[in-house]
Amino acid sequence: MIRFGMTANSVASGVNRRDFLNLVGLGGTASVLAGCGNTSIESGVELVQSYVQPETFVVPGVGVYYASTCTQCGSACGIMGKVREGRILKLEGNPQSAISGGKICGLGQAGIQGHYSPDRLKTPMLKENGVLKATTWEKAMSLLSGTVSFTAQGPRRVVLTGPTSGHLQILLKAMPQSGAATDHVVYDSLSTAVAASVNLKMFGVEQTVGLIDKAGLVLSFGNDFLGAGDSPVAAARQYARFRKAERRGILIQIEPKMTLTGANADRWVVIAPGTEGVLALGLVRELLQRKEFANNLSPNLIAAVEPYNQTEVSHITGVRGDLIPRIAATLWEHSPSLVLAGRYPQGHAHGSHNMAAIALLNVVLQNQGKTLWREAELPFPQMAPALGNFKSLRQLNTQMAAGDVGSMLIYGTNPVYSTPDFMRFADNLQKVPFKAAWVTELDETAMHCDLVLPLMSPLEDFGTHVAAAQSDGMEISIQQPLMEKLHPEARSFGDSLLELLKQAKPESYKSFPDYYAYLKSAVVNAKPAFDPKVEDEEFWENTLSAGVLRRPAALLPLPAIEFSADLVRQPLRESRDAAYPFVLIPAVRPSMRDGKAANLSWLQESPDPLTTVVWDSWAEIHPSTAKQLQVNEGDVLVIKSAQGSIRAKAYLIPGIHPGSVAVPIGQGHESYGRYATNVGVNPFKILDPIFDEETGELALYATRVAIMKTDQNERFTKDEGATNLQQGRKLVATLAADQVDLAKETPFVIR
Amino acid sequence: MKTFSRIVLCLAATLAGVSAAPVVSADAFVQGGPIGSQTSDGYNALGPVVTQPIEFPHNRHAGTRANGGMEIDCLYCHTYARRSAVSGIPRLSKCIGCHNMIESVKEKPRIKTLLAYWDRREAIPWKKVHDLPDFVRFNHERHIQRFIFDQGRPSREACGYCHGDVASMTTARRVKAISMGWCVSCHEKEHRIDAVSFKTGHGPNDCWQCHH
Ligand code: SF4
Numbered sequence: 001m002i003r004f005g006m007t008a009n010s011v012a013s014g015v016n017r018r019d020f021l022n023l024v025g026l027g028g029t030a031s032v033l034a035g036c037g038n039t040s041i042e043s044g045v046e047l048v049q050s051y052v053q054p055e056t057f058v059v060p061g062v063g064v065y066y067a068s069t070c071t072q073c074g075s076a077c078g079i080m081g082k083v084r085e086g087r088i089l090k091l092e093g094n095p096q097s098a099i100s101g102g103k104i105c106g107l108g109q110a111g112i113q114g115h116y117s118p119d120r121l122k123t124p125m126l127k128e129n130g131v132l133k134a135t136t137w138e139k140a141m142s143l144l145s146g147t148v149s150f151t152a153q154g155p156r157r158v159v160l161t162g163p164t165s166g167h168l169q170i171l172l173k174a175m176p177q178s179g180a181a182t183d184h185v186v187y188d189s190l191s192t193a194v195a196a197s198v199n200l201k202m203f204g205v206e207q208t209v210g211l212i213d214k215a216g217l218v219l220s221f222g223n224d225f226l227g228a229g230d231s232p233v234a235a236a237r238q239y240a241r242f243r244k245a246e247r248r249g250i251l252i253q254i255e256p257k258m259t260l261t262g263a264n265a266d267r268w269v270v271i272a273p274g275t276e277g278v279l280a281l282g283l284v285r286e287l288l289q290r291k292e293f294a295n296n297l298s299p300n301l302i303a304a305v306e307p308y309n310q311t312e313v314s315h316i317t318g319v320r321g322d323l324i325p326r327i328a329a330t331l332w333e334h335s336p337s338l339v340l341a342g343r344y345p346q347g348h349a350h351g352s353h354n355m356a357a358i359a360l361l362n363v364v365l366q367n368q369g370k371t372l373w374r375e376a377e378l379p380f381p382q383m384a385p386a387l388g389n390f391k392s393l394r395q396l397n398t399q400m401a402a403g404d405v406g407s408m409l410i411y412g413t414n415p416v417y418s419t420p421d422f423m424r425f426a427d428n429l430q431k432v433p434f435k436a437a438w439v440t441e442l443d444e445t446a447m448h449c450d451l452v453l454p455l456m457s458p459l460e461d462f463g464t465h466v467a468a469a470q471s472d473g474m475e476i477s478i479q480q481p482l483m484e485k486l487h488p489e490a491r492s493f494g495d496s497l498l499e500l501l502k503q504a505k506p507e508s509y510k511s512f513p514d515y516y517a518y519l520k521s522a523v524v525n526a527k528p529a530f531d532p533k534v535e536d537e538e539f540w541e542n543t544l545s546a547g548v549l550r551r552p553a554a555l556l557p558l559p560a561i562e563f564s565a566d567l568v569r570q571p572l573r574e575s576r577d578a579a580y581p582f583v584l585i586p587a588v589r590p591s592m593r594d595g596k597a598a599n600l601s602w603l604q605e606s607p608d609p610l611t612t613v614v615w616d617s618w619a620e621i622h623p624s625t626a627k628q629l630q631v632n633e634g635d636v637l638v639i640k641s642a643q644g645s646i647r648a649k650a651y652l653i654p655g656i657h658p659g660s661v662a663v664p665i666g667q668g669h670e671s672y673g674r675y676a677t678n679v680g681v682n683p684f685k686i687l688d689p690i691f692d693e694e695t696g697e698l699a700l701y702a703t704r705v706a707i708m709k710t711d712q713n714e715r716f717t718k719d720e721g722a723t724n725l726q727q728g729r730k731l732v733a734t735l736a737a738d739q740v741d742l743a744k745e746t747p748f749v750i751r
Numbered sequence: 752m753k754t755f756s757r758i759v760l761c762l763a764a765t766l767a768g769v770s771a772a773p774v775v776s777a778d779a780f781v782q783g784g785p786i787g788s789q790t791s792d793g794y795n796a797l798g799p800v801v802t803q804p805i806e807f808p809h810n811r812h813a814g815t816r817a818n819g820g821m822e823i824d825c826l827y828c829h830t831y832a833r834r835s836a837v838s839g840i841p842r843l844s845k846c847i848g849c850h851n852m853i854e855s856v857k858e859k860p861r862i863k864t865l866l867a868y869w870d871r872r873e874a875i876p877w878k879k880v881h882d883l884p885d886f887v888r889f890n891h892e893r894h895i896q897r898f899i900f901d902q903g904r905p906s907r908e909a910c911g912y913c914h915g916d917v918a919s920m921t922t923a924r925r926v927k928a929i930s931m932g933w934c935v936s937c938h939e940k941e942h943r944i945d946a947v948s949f950k951t952g953h954g955p956n957d958c959w960q961c962h963h
Binding site: 040041042043044045046047048049050051052053054059060061062 | 798799801802831834835836837839840842843844869872873874875876877878879880881882883884891924925928929930
């Protein structure tokens with residue numbers, strides 16, 4: 001049974017959300033901290049859940065659901081937290097959120113573990129003689145407000161964060177007023193800045209909206225929209241509609257290493273890493289054979305795709321030549337189509353050109369206005385998400401190295417873990433005279449800081465979030481505490497920012513005793529855009545109860561933009577370095593993303609969807625490559641780039657290009673709580689300094705490596721049985737794909 | 752007297768729908784011997800004395816009138832028991848609802864302690880007396896439904912099947928073994944399914960009913 005918290009009754013009774021948390025506080029905290037695990041009946045050991053004056057709907061033993069927002073990734077799914085006896089027990093999706101649609105993913109479910117983690121930082125820590133020692137918030141705040149004095153040591157005083165949005169983003173923008181920072185740098189190690197820049201050039205907006213469920217066919221170049229995409233829960237819902245449509249939607253996935261989305265595709269096509277743009281141009285050339293498509297491109301562009309004939313494209317990409325006209329025909333037959341591009345094509349020196357060539361397919365197929373749109377403007381542009389990129393961090397890193405950065409305040413990002421060794425970020429951080437980090441657990445970056453501050457868990461904090469990928473209108477997702485603070489000294493990052501601003505500008509901020517008051521006032525000020533008729537207090541209570549502020553917004557057509565043929569130019573075939581014959585694919589796992597979730601044991605324990613491996617890293621190689629290298633499953637391999645090497649056990653999988661080796665991102669932490677530390681390896685570290693020529697973003701999939709076999713072999717901990725599925729016997733009759741007439745075997749036709 | 756009738760009125764309102772059978776079966780209250788010991792039926796066992804923040808006199812509230820009690824029904828205070836898996840402890844405001852009105856005892860030490868908790872708006876840290884292992888889930892609501900609402904047994908008796916005659920105690924003390932065998936022995940018995948029919952049924956014996 002789902003009960004929604006904060007009904008109108010609760011307002012009438014005069015007990016607000018905060019009072020409620022206080023009222024349940026004693027029993028709640030006591031029972032949380034009390035040990036559990038008695039195995040026979042006990043008397044007089046634990047406390048009973050005891051209330052002073054609870055809301056009438058609070059019944060011990062019966063859960064009450066409160067709305068909030070998942071912050072495990074940037075999708076900002078609306079969630080409902082089941083609270084019982086003052087403890088948050090389980091997270092579900094909030095049906096009122098159009099992004100989550102009442103569902104959440106595994107990564108979201110595991111959010112509760114970060115909150116209860118035994119390795120939460122409990123007090124502020126100050127580094128003395130190289131060792132972090134407990135200190136007080138008073139001391140910490142006086143150090144933070146003194147950062148202005150570090151100007152002499154370096155003119156730049158930076159707040160470095162992960163992607164942010166909502167009112168936190170507004171406070172961060174205001175930080176220069178506080179004197180504690182001169183600017184705000186947003187870093188995302190898995191940024192999609194290349195896609196944003198290409199979209200801007202070709203469609204006039206950074207973020208386009210692809211409607212999967214309106215397409216008859218989705219051609220995806222490595223876009224893992226069902227796994228580690230921009231908004232996987234919303235995409236999965238669209239995908240279900242796409243598949244259930246009267247004419248079942250068809251998914252063709254083209255990528256160098258199979259993703260979860262690829263595993264769901266009707267046709268999975270392996271491609272040499274970085275050659276996606278070439279295939280896209282080959283497909284454009286095929287489509288141009290039809291008159292109706294030829295009119296959609298300028299003569300320059302038509303000339304630019306001319307060299308990409310079947311033979312040439314097949315030679316470069318490794319995709320079977322006969323597949324190219326077949327895919328082109330299917331695109332045409334199952335119109336309207338939607339062409340998506342994901343992380344793989346972006347992560348190369350020519351990433352922008354790759355992405356532009358793929359986007360050209362959407363232009364030729366005239367998908368704009370059918371399956372490809374743009375969002376209406378957000379009514380509060382100041383709350384728009386700051387998505388972050390790699391380029392700004394690289395610039396900051398150069399300034400740090402030159403001693404130009406006086407102080408750094410770090411929140412929501414762990415660059416010491418997620419930057420490649422060639423940047424020497426940890427060394428450069430030591431050149432910054434004062435650096436402070438707000439964390440829930442001591443991660444690698446916090447370990448390098450002078451001051452580390454205990455952060456409230458997202459389930460204890462207030463906040464507002466705006467997702468970059470919206471679904472069915474515009475949504476401001478509201479985050480509210482689902483439980484009283486577990487650790488009394490933990491504070492909200494918003495409170496720290498507000499306090500710094502208050503000290504510098506008391507007249508502007510003095511009316512806000514805390515971040516809660518600031519948020520409440522800001523949300524209530526937005527009332528005219530949502531529900532102007534109700535009283536302020538009722539609006540606030542209704543907003544907390546619903547967990548979202550929504551505005552229906554019609555999608556807008558994409559403007560027609562002239563772009564030069566140079567945008568889709570593909571590089572000449574690169575010569576291979578014989579010393580490093582393979583391409584390294586640092587694979588993004590739906591559960592681990594950039595490594596932020598590695599401290600959650602549920603996620604460590606949940607099997608990787610494709611390999612079923614748990615609690616480990618591994619190196620995926622193609623069986624033919626394994627044969628050539630005489631490698632068996634479990635053989636420990638050394639994967640060596642020009643920057644360094646990592647060791648991982650070999651996992652043989654047909655879903656990878658034979659010239660590649662994939663090592664998942666997320667593991668290999670040196671510090672981040674007991675579940676993350678000393679598990680697996682971190683492929684970020686050995687990446688080559690290769691950048692997208694247009695945007696300066698790190699080319700994540702362009703590093704070349706050598707694979708060396710050691711004489712060690714270790715067993716995998718994995719859920720699947722023997723990878724030899726037939727177990728030495730012919731259990732199921734099989735036929736190679738090439739021997740099957742797919743036209744007869746599948747519900748759709750690729751001719 | 753005015754206060755007493757108010758309490759009775761509250762009780763009448765609370766118990767509407769609970770058909771109280773007049774005779775309380777004494778079998779429910781058979782008590783065990785020293786801690787850990789078992790009686791001849793093999794199950795009853797006396798738990799340790801639990802010191803509570805306030806020495807709550809169950810006998811004064813729920814005991815028989817003949818013994819100086821007010822015969823307040825168990826479910827009046829332990830109101831969650833019929834709505835939830837756990838019986839819970841009454842909210843502090845419930846104690847205060849009555850005790851604010853009873854001038855005659857306001858100066859008694861226990862009531863002064865109670866009022867001090869209320870003044871501080873602090874929940875009373877009552878200790879659990881019947882704390883089952885974490886892998887066992889007992890559902891009060893289903894048992895209350897069966898024995899009180901369906902069979903029409905008095906709360907004092909139905910609650911007493913597991914808790915003993917709490918109405919004769921001051922602070923509660925465990926008097927039953929509450930072991931798995933003890934639970935199962937009751938589940939194996941045939942119980943009448945309601946107050947009027949002679950049809951009987953026994954409790955479920957699937958593992959997952961309690962271990963899930
Ligand atoms: S997609 Fe992201 S925001 Fe949504 S539930 Fe999963 S982790 Fe949370």
